[in-house]
């Protein structure tokens with residue numbers, strides 16, 4: 740399968756791309772089963788809702804829901820099924836095409852997780868660009884967000900601002916944590932152009948590290964699972980000494 744030119748143009752113009760039915764349901768279900776098992780075993784490493792501290796997250800580990808897991812980290816090494824997914828031929832072809840790279844590098848530091856959004860205790864994520872905490876020679880990384888189940892407004896699906904990856908923002912447009920401020924008319928006008936993403940199991944959302952996005956909390960009765968990996972060109976190196984360089988990226992063959 741080769742990604743067609745229109746898709747690449749669309750990605751370059753909008754900063755994201757949705758490829759419906761990218762993988763089959765049985766593969767999704769196998770990944771959900773492993774994720775559920777790791778959630779119930781609280782298999783390390785993970786990040787709690789209290790660690791992110793976003794609006795709606797339990798206050799601390801002692802409070803009700805304080806042990807709710809937000810992300811099962813290190814997906815690549817967590818189980819073979821996730822590394823199998825990353826090495827999926829179709830995925831490699833799409834990513835190499837979008838990154839214009841013959842060599843595909845996977846960051847082990849950024850994303851590399853199963854995002855879980857649990858119904859009882861979830862939080863919302865404010866508007867941000869993922870690059871805010873990432874340090875590379877060039878701000879050119881692409882994430883692949885695979886929906887294992889349905890994702891929509893009800894269960895905390897993503898919102899994205901088309902074209903925001905190509906916009907120039909001022910430092911003052913963001914707060915001290917790197918969230919896009921919502922209390923200015925100018926920013927709000929841009930936020931009004933958002934699109935809310937509805938994904939079916941097996942759909943793949945691909946987005947640029949500068950695309951502004953946010954997500955709500957899970958108001959459904961089921962946990963939402965998404966597998967998220969981030970890729971970069973082999974000549975786009977993490978800055979020495981930065982968190983992005985903490986673990987070496989993996990060459991995906």
Ligand SMILES: O=C(O)CCC(=O)C(=O)O
Pocket residue numbers: 854856862863864869895952953954955
């Ligand atoms: O599912 C969410 O709340 C959004 C997560 C997100 O945007 C991120 O980790 O960059």
